Amino acid sequence: MPSFDRPTISANHRLLILLAVAVLARALTFGNPVVHVDEEFYFFTGHSMWQGAWPFVDVWDRKPVGLFLLYAIPAAFGFPAGIWAYQAMALASVVATAWLIARMAERLGWGAGATAAGIAYILWLDLLGGQGGQAPVFYNLLMMGAAWAILESDRRKLRSLGLAAMALAGLVLQIKYSAVVEGMVFGLWLLVAEWRRSRSPVALILYGLALVVVSLLPTAMAAGVYAAIGQWDAFLYANFLSIFHRNPDPLAELAGNLGQMVLILSPIVTLAVLGLKRAERDRERNFLAVWLSAAIIGVLIFRPWFDHYGLPILLPACTAAAAMLGREAWRQRYTPALLLTVALAGQIVLLSLRHERGDATEFAALSQAVGKGPGCLYVYSGSTMLYVATRRCALSRWIVPAHLSRAREAGATGVDQDVEITRILSQHPAVVVMRPPYNGERPEAHARVLAAMADGYRLAAKLPMGNETISVYKSTR
Known part of the structure; x- marks a missing residue:
């Protein structure tokens, strides 16, 4: 050789x-x-x-x-x-x-x-x-x-x-x-x-x-x-x-x-x-x-x-x-x-x-399902690139999903995680994106958002992103 x-x-x-x-x-x-x-x-x-x-x-x-x-x-x-x-x-x-x-x-x-x-x-x-x-x-x-x-x-x-x-x-x-x-x-x-x-x-x-x-x-x-x-x-x-x-x-x-x-x-x-x-x-x-x-x-x-x-x-x-x-x-x-x-x-x-993690093709399909507006987006868990790709507004300065949903971040981001999640949901985002529960996530946070989706939201899409299935909820109000 x-x-x-x-x-x-x-x-x-x-x-x-x-x-x-x-x-x-x-x-x-x-x-x-x-x-x-x-x-x-x-x-x-x-x-x-x-x-x-x-x-x-x-x-x-x-x-x-x-x-x-x-x-x-x-x-x-x-x-x-x-x-x-x-x-x-x-x-x-x-x-x-x-x-x-x-x-x-x-x-x-x-x-x-x-x-x-x-x-x-x-x-x-x-x-x-x-x-x-x-x-x-x-x-x-x-x-x-x-x-x-x-x-x-x-x-x-x-x-x-x-x-x-x-x-x-x-x-x-x-x-x-x-x-x-x-x-x-x-x-x-x-x-x-x-x-x-x-x-x-x-x-x-x-x-x-x-x-x-x-x-x-x-x-x-x-x-x-x-x-x-x-x-x-x-x-x-x-x-x-x-x-x-x-x-x-x-x-x-x-x-x-x-x-x-x-x-x-x-x-x-x-x-x-x-x-x-x-x-x-x-x-x-x-x-x-x-x-x-x-x-x-x-x-x-x-x-x-x-x-x-x-x-x-x-x-x-x-x-x-x-x-x-x-x-x-x-x-x-x-x-x-x-x-x-x-x-x-x-x-x-x-x-x-x-x-x-997924690829460009899967991400494009997910972005299309979220759509470009009007209304704001809340990525509770999933890809933060969706904000950029769909040009939808965000409702919080805590953009990284883990900062509000992960147990190790509790008390470490300058905001009460549950209070901020509740505040975001109270603004009725037009679209909410959720991935399945993950290791290190606070179960109560996931349950809180999932419960909110049962009132005023419909499951618009469930799409693959890598080895996970991402749920896209859209407001019915």
Whole structure:
């Protein structure tokens, strides 16, 4: 079997290979508006922002505003063009990130496995919920840029590059706050480097303050905007306080999620550890080892553990794995076999998820059943993309169904769940959408809505969406 990489591969050749692999790996998701519930909501929020809505105020969630600003770009194209737009943005981000992984592997002396490392990153995304536009799919590119700037700062002894690295990490925080652990470790690495250079306590303190300022500036700017419009309390609660009020998932569910993540990541992390252990160590490779440890710790301390939470680990893991993937014996046999196996497994996962969650055809039928108006829509449980596709108004700022129906969110969203459900129903939405009861749902909430459907509503349609049947109720008033 031919090798996947050569030490002399050109940059253009590598870029074309990575692009081709990414297109093939993700093709099953293109144009599908229901790839993942998170992305549906991000797109909805981005779309709502064009209509004057403010995240946390008019549309509630815990994610940083930067993520919604990012999704506002493709949402400007409307539905369904915006779906293709955000997936194209995700594809470009994936290819650019994989290219930087390969470049860093070359820089660290593992050029023979560099392209294979980039390919591994692309393929592992499909196994970890990164087949669409999850937040790490976008911010991993910024973290790779930050890591590169740190290595350049060390090599060229330029504080400005360290500041640039922390500025990038600060932007990442406005896409996903859980990156804070990696950001802190990056900052500490830069401080150690500064101390070794200057041995000056004053210089160290000033540099440290500068690093903190640039890393927190994007978040401070976001907070300042909300304070200026009189919504500081809404910003503070949604971004920093509500997460501490969320109820834990059952231990068995947590353990299962963590076990699944560990199982998927273990091959590439094992290769990374072996590569780092066998390689001759220097400061840059030590940085990679520290980064890998920080990424793992950053994932472990933030519960609950969903598969896509492990995506940041792929950056240092795939880079370090290049040391093994490029070994002569591996290039000829094991590397192609591993990557082809992961590619096949990824396609099986995507097909399985499409069967589970549905596809564009099923969503189109469901959207047609809901119709485009007049009257507002209430998605008690189901796809929030229906709001965008049907152009129907919403009756609550708690758009994510789980925020009102899931047990773990009780007391953690700034509103009494039952009171808000009752308030929504009292406004007599024209259409109500419900999926079957699901694991973690509050039975009393489901029963409350179902009982309301018996008075003034008719069952207009029951349509398949993946492995579930979605009920569409329409008002008879």
